[in-house]
Amino acid sequence: MDEHNPKEEPIETVFRNGTITVVGILLAFSLGFVTHWAANPVPWRFYDLFAVVPILVGIASQMRALSLLLDISSLRRHVYERANRIFMAGLLLTACGVGLAILLDVFEVASTVTLPGA
Numbered sequence: 001m002d003e004h005n006p007k008e009e010p011i012e013t014v015f016r017n018g019t020i021t022v023v024g025i026l027l028a029f030s031l032g033f034v035t036h037w038a039a040n041p042v043p044w045r046f047y048d049l050f051a052v053v054p055i056l057v058g059i060a061s062q063m064r065a066l067s068l069l070l071d072i073s074s075l076r077r078h079v080y081e082r083a084n085r086i087f088m089a090g091l092l093l094t095a096c097g098v099g100l101a102i103l104l105d106v107f108e109v110a111s112t113v114t115l116p117g118a
Contacts, residue, residue, distance in 0.1 A: 010075045019080075020069045023087055027062045030094045034059065037101065042108075051104055055097030061090025 034055060065087030073079050 008077055011077055011080045013075065016069065016074060016080065019084070020066070023062065023066050023069060026091060027059070027066060030055070030059050030062060033098060045108075048101070048104065051097045051101035053097070054093045054100070058090040058092070058094030058097060061086050061093065065090060 065083045068074055068079060068083035068086065071079075074083055
């Protein structure tokens, strides 16, 4: 059963292509952060999972959104909007994970640094 509504106005291809570009660039930044963090010589700790899990789930959501946007069916408004919602959820999850990773690193550094003269 095709859910295509004949009255539904399709998304313009130029607009969709711009969205695909943005999704691809932000996905690359997300993957780059994970790659850089994984190559960090500091050993991983169990509580790093609290940051890694949202980042990885967010990246998977971004990949799913890109997959939906690359399909020709994304020219239909409801498919396009669904892909955008999935992408935004993935982006927010990734951002929360990155923020948590930064906080964890700050707390780790703060707990190991000694004050001068102490």
